[in-house]
Amino acid sequence: MDPASTTKWIPGPERLDARVTGVDDVYVIGHFGIAHVDPATWRLRVGGDVATPLELDLPALRAMPAVDVPAVLECFGNPLEPGVFVRRAANVVWHGVPVAALLEAAGAAPSSALWATGSDAGVFAGTACTEYRKDVPLAVARERAVVALGMNGAPLTDEHGAPARFVVPGYFGTNNVKWLRELTVADRRPEHLFTTRLYQRTLPGDPGPQPVRDLDVTSVVTTPPDGARTGADVTVTGWAWGAHPVTSVEVAVDGRWRTAVLEPRGEHRTWQRFALDVTLAPGEHVLAARATDAAGRVQPADGARNAVHAVAVVADR
Ligand SMILES: Nc1nc2c(c(=O)[nH]1)N[C@H]1C(S)=C(S)[C@@H](COP(=O)(O)O)O[C@H]1N2
Ligand SMILES: [Mo]
Numbered sequence: 001m002d003p004a005s006t007t008k009w010i011p012g013p014e015r016l017d018a019r020v021t022g023v024d025d026v027y028v029i030g031h032f033g034i035a036h037v038d039p040a041t042w043r044l045r046v047g048g049d050v051a052t053p054l055e056l057d058l059p060a061l062r063a064m065p066a067v068d069v070p071a072v073l074e075c076f077g078n079p080l081e082p083g084v085f086v087r088r089a090a091n092v093v094w095h096g097v098p099v100a101a102l103l104e105a106a107g108a109a110p111s112s113a114l115w116a117t118g119s120d121a122g123v124f125a126g127t128a129c130t131e132y133r134k135d136v137p138l139a140v141a142r143e144r145a146v147v148a149l150g151m152n153g154a155p156l157t158d159e160h161g162a163p164a165r166f167v168v169p170g171y172f173g174t175n176n177v178k179w180l181r182e183l184t185v186a187d188r189r190p191e192h193l194f195t196t197r198l199y200q201r202t203l204p205g206d207p208g209p210q211p212v213r214d215l216d217v218t219s220v221v222t223t224p225p226d227g228a229r230t231g232a233d234v235t236v237t238g239w240a241w242g243a244h245p246v247t248s249v250e251v252a253v254d255g256r257w258r259t260a261v262l263e264p265r266g267e268h269r270t271w272q273r274f275a276l277d278v279t280l281a282p283g284e285h286v287l288a289a290r291a292t293d294a295a296g297r298v299q300p301a302d303g304a305r306n307a308v309h310a311v312a313v314v315a316d317r
Contacts, residue, residue: 014225021090032122035179039163048184051107064097071169095150114141115184116166116177169269214243216306219291226311239271240291249274252288280315
């Protein structure tokens with residue numbers, strides 16, 4: 001990565017045991033570093049293919065009806081090494097204004113795309129950018145995106161995109177544009193480093209490279225932590241998530257897989273708790289978890305960014 005880009009904090013899986021990740025344990029990524037936006041002069045513009053372009057200041061946005069949306073926030077990974085699983089993930093509660101209300105107020109045309117533009121700019125991967133920009137299908141934005149003003153009951157911090165941030169639950173973190181300054185209704189995808197060049201991949205069956213949007217099926221063991229000394233009786237627990245509900249999680253002790261207890265996902269695109277009680281013989285063991293989702297996707301054993309997560313422990317007698 002370029003020196004300007006910031007990876008401030010990537011907590012280990014053992015820090016992710018809480019259902020709602022504390023703000024201090026939410027990883028921080030900024031391709032051009034961390035922006036500092038003056039909330040007094042900040043405006044959100046809603047434009048492009050709309051009947052009435054909007055320009056809202058912070059009090060105006062705060063005055064609109066808001067919702068609380070728990071959702072997984074996960075980084076796709078280093079866009080220059082898309083096969084490497086960096087395990088930057090969190091589960092947070094966004095507080096914000098539904099994008100549908102903004103589109104309604106602006107009289108958005110029935111177009112195909114919504115562009116979200118951030119206030120940060122700089123050089124990444126040798127390319128100068130005048131903004132950070134993403135695009136998502138307009139229908140998806142209308143269905144579930146929010147302009148978030150808060151995280152976990154507090155206003156957004158600068159690191160996480162203050163004063164306002166675009167959030168699409170169920171999509172990879174890259175789509176959740178921090179320091180949001182503009183939403184643009186359009187009938188095409190924008191040409192940009194972060195839309196059509198990076199954060200693309202070709203999955204089996206795809207006609208060509210596609211933007212990374214839907215979260216992969218993933219699970220992570222949060223207890224016991226890697227390297228732990230345990231007793232004989234151990235509950236292996238962690239979180240499983242993806243764009244689709246996770247329908248089963250298996251836990252392996254030294255390569256022998258058993259079905260874990262898994263909570264259903266519920267209304268929001270959050271992560272789901274799994275747990276399995278196991279009895280370990282004295283000595284070293286490898287504990288692993290593997291999730292399957294409602295679309296039939298299974299975490300691969302290795303060689304993928306969402307490969308099975310394993311921890312090594314030592315059981316005392
Ligand atoms: N404006 C802007 N938004 C951005 C980014 C960025 O560099 N600039 N990085 C994206 C990426 S790749 C991720 S994973 C998430 C990280 O959000 P966080 O730092 O709040 O965890 O922000 C996304 N939104
Ligand atoms: Mo990311």
